[in-house]
Amino acid sequence: MRHIISILLENEPGALSRVAGLFSARGYNIESLAVAPTEDESLSRLTLVTTGTEDIVEQIIKQLNKLIDVVKLVDLTEGAHIERELMLAKIRANAAEKRSEVMRLAEIFRGRIIDVTDSNYTVELTGTGHKLDAFLQSLEPGDLLEVVRSGVSGIARGQKGLRV
């Protein structure tokens, strides 16, 4: 099962390496990991996506909680939640037909073209991982020149929030 674990982490040097080190030392998977400071400058928020059996995910959560720098965490996949990922994709657009096709696709997926040259477009797209995958699959083979994905960020729906 895929789980999205959201963590409030002390904004200390080395805190991120404790989380990453835990996963490598214990042989857990990290599919993606996104981290940035929060409105409280002493805290970072880290969102990681992992897969494993229920037993393994239970251990992952316990082991994460044991890290001194982890202040609080939540498994977003336990309840209703929203997940988003940002993608920047550089796509071949060197002929009029291609250019209009990429524009049309970007529009369908509610993306934005944020850079234009005579040979390519760069498209910005947010959504779930599935949506981003679907966009990439709809491109013609060989047209995708480069892709950057932020990894998943997520938040619980409704009143519930992860805060100190």
Next chain:
Amino acid sequence: MELTGAEITVRCLQEEGVEFLFGYPGGAVLHIYDAIFQQDSVLHVLVRHEQAATHAADGYARATGKPGVVLVTSGPGLTNAVTGIATAYMDSIPMVILSGQVPTKLIGNDAFQEVDSVGITRPCVKHNFLVKSTEDLAETIKKAFYIASTGRPGPVLVDIPKDVTVNTAEFVYPKKIKMRSYNPTLKGHTGQIKKAVDLMLGAKRPMMYTGGGVILGGASQELVTLCKALGYPVTNTLMGLGAYPATDAQFVGMLGMHGTYEANMAMHNTDVLVAIGARFDDRVTGDLQKFCPVAKIVQVDIDPSSIAKNVKVDVPIVGDVKGVLNSMAEMVKDGDRKPDADALAAWWAQIDEWRKIDSLGFTASDTLIKPQYVVQKLYEVTEGKAIVTSDVGQHQMWAAQYYHFDQPRRWINSGGLGTMGFGLPAAMGAKLGCPDLDVACVTGEGSIQMMLQELSTMLQYQTPVKVVNLNNKYLGMVRQWQEFFYQKRYSMSYMDALPDFVKLAESYGHVGMLIDKPGDVEGALREAFGLKDRTVFLDFLTDPEENVFPMIPSGGGHNEMILGGRDAMVSTSEEGMVLV
């Protein structure tokens, strides 16, 4: 008043009531050593190798329950200490390690004696800190002691750059520390405890399985009270020996790979297993598929991540074992329900049948010294009251099997990491912590040579220890596995060119004795323990091919023990050959 970082460091140790600081000087910590020179309340013990500093601090911590404290320099000073830090981490021993670091400006520049200490130790400490400013030093050291000694204890490293020891700051030692991200759960959930007690009282074939957590939690008395009220059989793990008196009738011996027949058979047949401060280590469980096949399991542990890590648990209780055991004992005492006396009588009758197998029996010899016999005599001569440290291997198992520990904190060994070289420095630390107790280090000619240089430290600080060297000229446990699983191809397990240990001990200023006849064993031990203020190295030449029995081969279940006898056939499955 403003103090230098070096002075602050030493003042912090004084505030914590640190008696002994085990360490070794070097460039990055020279200012701290200068501050140590100018005071006399913290006694610095100058070891001969930084690994020994950590083991000695570890032995001190295990013997006294207080955190062990270590001071090493940057780079090699710290890397040498890593083995001892990992040893303490695996056995949850409270320890604070202060390490010097190159000046903050040079960090990351590959400076002389620079190493990423926080990075290197991260996987084997409970937590670590790099102190970037002198203002933060006192609070960080306070946090280190707090984290190391609360919850599930463990080593905490504080890395101190040299400029931080030179710069000054106002010294305020916080009385209390509160951390939003660290709040160990102490009190067990009453509802869960009640559920556990109900399950326990309904048991037909109950079993109490307790580990190092009972000793760390200072809960031996509570364990005894509960077990006495219930009348249930008790087994201890290697780390838990002494938590329940070994000479008590309810004690069925150690369990696991080299546990007694009765303990392991009871584990296999129990219907309610109560695990207290024990972590279902692979040396204890054997094959998990075959582990306690019919039991409902209760597990009490202060560390939530220990619960249900290896084995599914029916009633998990997160909390301090002392409090939980107290609550359990009260519920048993005050409740109407009592243990099922008939079922219990039948269960004990069965256990007594297993006991008759006498799985620790061995054939004595008139000509060859049996290692088990030496430990038996050690037990008799010290009247079971000594602190016994050990190294790692066959001798460790024999010490655990044949020395019957009636009190906690008397058996000190590297159970989790299995660190050869641990025993001698640990014995030194234990002796410093408990000067009134006899301390023996049961070791072998392999392990002892890994930390032999500490004989020199032991002379300097007058820590009389009796070294019981079970010298079989083999790396015995390796040889035993090679005999069983590699058709006696003794690859690199024979110890050739051994030193004359008697002369060696003498050259270090101690007493050396060579014992090669069974008839001389007891006399030598009596003579050695009679020399109260001397370290004595007793070199026992023992039966070279004696094996440790019983044994559950890798991949086996508790009911698949191999009992003793030189010709016992031990084999394992293909799956077993992959296991350590």
